[in-house]
Amino acid sequence: MLKKIFFNIILIFLSTIFFACSNSSNISEDILEAKETKLNTTNPFFNKSTLTYGYPHFDKIKNSHYLPAFEKGMKDHLNEINEIVNQKDKPNFKNTIINLEKSGELLNRVSYVFFSMSWANTNDSLESIRTQIAPQLSAHNDEILLNEKLFNRVETIYNDKENLSLDDESIRLLEETYKSFIRSGAKLSTNDKEKLKQTNESIAENTTILTQNVLKEVNSLAIIVDDINELEGLSESMIEVLSEEAVKRGLNDKFVITLQNTSGQPILASLKNRKLREKIHLTSLSRGSSGGEFDNRKIFLKLIKLRTEKANLLGFDNYAEYSLDEQTAKTVEAVNSRLSSLTPPSVRNANKEAIELQKIINSEGDDFKLESWDWDFYSEKLMQKKYQFDESEMKPYFELNNVFFKGVFFSAEKLFGLKFKEINNLPIYHPEVRTFEVFDKDGSLLSIFILDPYARSSKRGGAWMNAYVPQSKLLNQKPVIANHLNINKPANESDPTLMTFDEVITAFHEFGHAVHGILSNVNYPSFSGTSVPRDFVEFPSQVYEMWATWPEVLESYAIHYKTNEPMPNDLLQKVLDARKFNQGFKTTEYLAASLLDQAWHQINIDEIPSLNDFLTFESNALMSSGIKLNTIPPRYRTTYFSHIMGGYSAGYYSYIWSEVLDADTVEWFKENGGLTIENGNHFRNTLLSKGGSKDAMSLFIDFRGQKPDIKYLLNRRGLNN
Numbered sequence: 171m172l173k174k175i176f177f178n179i180i181l182i183f184l185s186t187i188f189f190a191c192s193n194s195s196n197i198s199e200d201i202l203e204a205k206e207t208k209l210n211t212t213n214p215f216f217n218k219s220t221l222t223y224g225y226p227h228f229d230k231i232k233n234s235h236y237l238p239a240f241e242k243g244m245k246d247h248l249n250e251i252n253e254i255v256n257q258k259d260k261p262n263f264k265n266t267i268i269n270l271e272k273s274g275e276l277l278n279r280v281s282y283v284f285f286s287m288s289w290a291n292t293n294d295s296l297e298s299i300r301t302q303i304a305p306q307l308s309a310h311n312d313e314i315l316l317n318e319k320l321f322n323r324v325e326t327i328y329n330d331k332e333n334l335s336l337d338d339e340s341i342r343l344l345e346e347t348y349k350s351f352i353r354s355g356a357k358l359s360t361n362d363k364e365k366l367k368q369t370n371e372s373i374a375e376n377t378t379i380l381t382q383n384v385l386k387e388v389n390s391l392a393i394i395v396d397d398i399n400e401l402e403g404l405s406e407s408m409i410e411v412l413s414e415e416a417v418k419r420g421l422n423d424k425f426v427i428t429l430q431n432t433s434g435q436p437i438l439a440s441l442k443n444r445k446l447r448e449k450i451h452l453t454s455l456s457r458g459s460s461g462g463e464f465d466n467r468k469i470f471l472k473l474i475k476l477r478t479e480k481a482n483l484l485g486f487d488n489y490a491e492y493s494l495d496e497q498t499a500k501t502v503e504a505v506n507s508r509l510s511s512l513t514p515p516s517v518r519n520a521n522k523e524a525i526e527l528q529k530i531i532n533s534e535g536d537d538f539k540l541e542s543w544d545w546d547f548y549s550e551k552l553m554q555k556k557y558q559f560d561e562s563e564m565k566p567y568f569e570l571n572n573v574f575f576k577g578v579f580f581s582a583e584k585l586f587g588l589k590f591k592e593i594n595n596l597p598i599y600h601p602e603v604r605t606f607e608v609f610d611k612d613g614s615l616l617s618i619f620i621l622d623p624y625a626r627s628s629k630r631g632g633a634w635m636n637a638y639v640p641q642s643k644l645l646n647q648k649p650v651i652a653n654h655l656n657i658n659k660p661a662n663e664s665d666p667t668l669m670t671f672d673e674v675i676t677a678f679h680e681f682g683h684a685v686h687g688i689l690s691n692v693n694y695p696s697f698s699g700t701s702v703p704r705d706f707v708e709f710p711s712q713v714y715e716m717w718a719t720w721p722e723v724l725e726s727y728a729i730h731y732k733t734n735e736p737m738p739n740d741l742l743q744k745v746l747d748a749r750k751f752n753q754g755f756k757t758t759e760y761l762a763a764s765l766l767d768q769a770w771h772q773i774n775i776d777e778i779p780s781l782n783d784f785l786t787f788e789s790n791a792l793m794s795s796g797i798k799l800n801t802i803p804p805r806y807r808t809t810y811f812s813h814i815m816g817g818y819s820a821g822y823y824s825y826i827w828s829e830v831l832d833a834d835t836v837e838w839f840k841e842n843g844g845l846t847i848e849n850g851n852h853f854r855n856t857l858l859s860k861g862g863s864k865d866a867m868s869l870f871i872d873f874r875g876q877k878p879d880i881k882y883l884l885n886r887r888g889l890n891n
Contacts (some may be wrong), residue, residue, distance in 0.1 A: 215239035229597035243277030261323035308374040315354035387464035403442035451543035458809025493820035519754025570667035577727030581717035585850030587611025620652035635683035640698035641690040682714025691859040705824035712832035750888040762804035771820035833882035
């Protein structure tokens with residue numbers, strides 16, 4: 171569908187980046203070098219990679235190669251479109267739809283690498299290029315999808331689809347291509363098309379500014395601590411990390427606490443100093459809304475107005491209606507119903523949890539009322555009291571190599587017959603990156619897998635999967651898939667990397683995305699791997715989390731890094747029992763963010779608040795949804811909610827929507843014997859390998875044999891009482 175894969179990448183990478191950017195580079199020299207490189211045929215993007223499966227030539231790629239490759243890629247792409255439009259033959263599936271799928275090869279090649287690097291290994295030069303290229307790519311997108319002659323060819327074929335002898339995947343490609351043109355404004359008047367182009371360009375420009383502000387303010391608001399005594403409760407290794415961050419900033423003999431993406435900050439769970447906890451927490455919540463050069467309120471309001479205007483141009487009442495129209499949820503009403511059904515039990519459980527935390531405060535002789543900056547600290551105490559363990563007990567059993575080789579990869583072998591071989595003959599973009607050949611159960615090479623495990627200043631926070639090369643039979647492409655995590659690297663190279671339990675779960679989660687890409691077996695690149703509706707894409711990755719605690723898998727990888735002893739059964743049972751702990755809080759903070767996302771995107775033009783009423787609107791939205799709790803802020807407040815700046819705009823609900831499918835699927839695996847090759851093959855053949863080549867809910871029913879039932883999610887989260 172005109173390379174849906176490419177346009178998804180542009181939308182997501184341009185809009186939801188919250189990366190770190192500290193590597194300096196001389197931008198003026200890069201621009202000069204770019205001019206020299208522009209016509210240089212040695213640009214590694216100008217030709218297909220000669221490496222295995224088109225793996226990128228990271229050893230040859232320079233910052234100066236990107237702009238010339240983008241420029242030539244867009245030019246070549248438009249030339250290919252003109253050839254499709256101007257051919258004398260009548261439009262048919264092959265000369266129009268298939269040729270659209272094949273078009274834009276160079277532009278796709280540079281886009282996959284550039285936007286991946288702008289997340290994983292950025293620098294000032296890439297940041298400058300991203301700012302420059304965002305509106306150009308938006309305009310390029312519009313120039314194709316608003317091409318009247320091209321649309322006429324597509325529409326002619328679409329109207330004759332009943333008479334075409336096409337297989338199911340080809341019919342879906344035709345339908346989705348047609349829908350992409352309609353959703354992009356192909357049937358608008360000439361004047362409205364021009365309005366839409368200007369709107370899209372302005373959205374791209376302002377989105378880039380907003381996401382950059384999020385990053386810049388995170389860096390500027392880092393908390394500086396002068397006295398080590400203020401850090402009581404933190405481990406020696408964590409204090410060392412804070413000290414090293416201070417040294418990087420030229421603040422010797424001090425400690426620097428950097429903020430993470432979310433409202434809550436993990437360090438609060440261990441930090442005894444209540445005043446410092448309060449300072450960190452309130453600083454986190456203030457991002458983007460306290461004045462100054464990085465204040466995002468004005469830009470966000472402009473983006474909401476632009477998005478609403480775009481939706482109105484395309485015949486929708488608001489942006490949420492426009493966005494949800496192509497998701498499995500389909501309607502605003504369906505999303506609102508799901509979120510509202512989960513809100514009361516979540517808030518009820520959260521209030522129960524708050525009472526328990528207040529009891530701990532009182533029992534220790536303190537007379538203050540539980541506040542949001544206290545929650546993590548006292549919930550950690552409560553967990554230790556209930557289950558008699560803390561996270562530090564577990565880390566020695568979660569050494570990184572064991573987690574991956576004996577856990578993540580082990581489960582993939584048991585389920586799908588996959589085998590992984592680490593290799594060192596492919597170029598890498600950073601010394602910490604590792605590469606693997608992935609072999610199928612018949613011994614054939616199936617994919618290249620890239621693992622980038624460690625946090626660093628040039629890498630955005632969080633964890634994600636991306637494809638450098640998507641699988642496609644049409645293009646004769648095998649997948650090159652990457653996972654990126656943000657695990658703290660040990661201060662000493664010789665020390666093992668010990669992971670927290672949350673980091674282990676994240677590793678399995680992201681590999682679930684990777685498996686979706688690795689096992690893809692479709693004809694068209696538009697349907698490859700994770701090219702599925704946004705509220706379906708998290709489903710396979712959430713399912714894969716189950717193997718982290720599956721007894722056979724856990725016994726394989728949860729081995730003490732020094733003694734090689736397995737994790738004690740009593741500790742393991744405590745871990746499993748604790749999984750429902752604090753779920754009221756976790757669900758409530760997530761739902762609050764999801765409801766904020768919907769509140770902003772379900773309003774009409776005349777309902778958009780003024781700048782002065784911005785925070786009031788946010789507060790009222792939470793209040794009217796019944797989820798405003800002083801002790802539990804939204805996981806993201808509006809002004810640093812990077813997810814909804816693009817890929818998850820009006821779609822942050824997707825995680826809970828997908829988890830309904832996930833919980834139901836986990837139940838199926840349990841009913842059918844768990845970790846077996848037969849179960850893995852069924853999941854692979856009916857769902858994972860299909861990518862987006864079939865309606866997402868139909869794929870689920872093909873796999874499960876019935877529609878999803880929410881009761882399994884309620885049971886998992888302990889929200890059914």
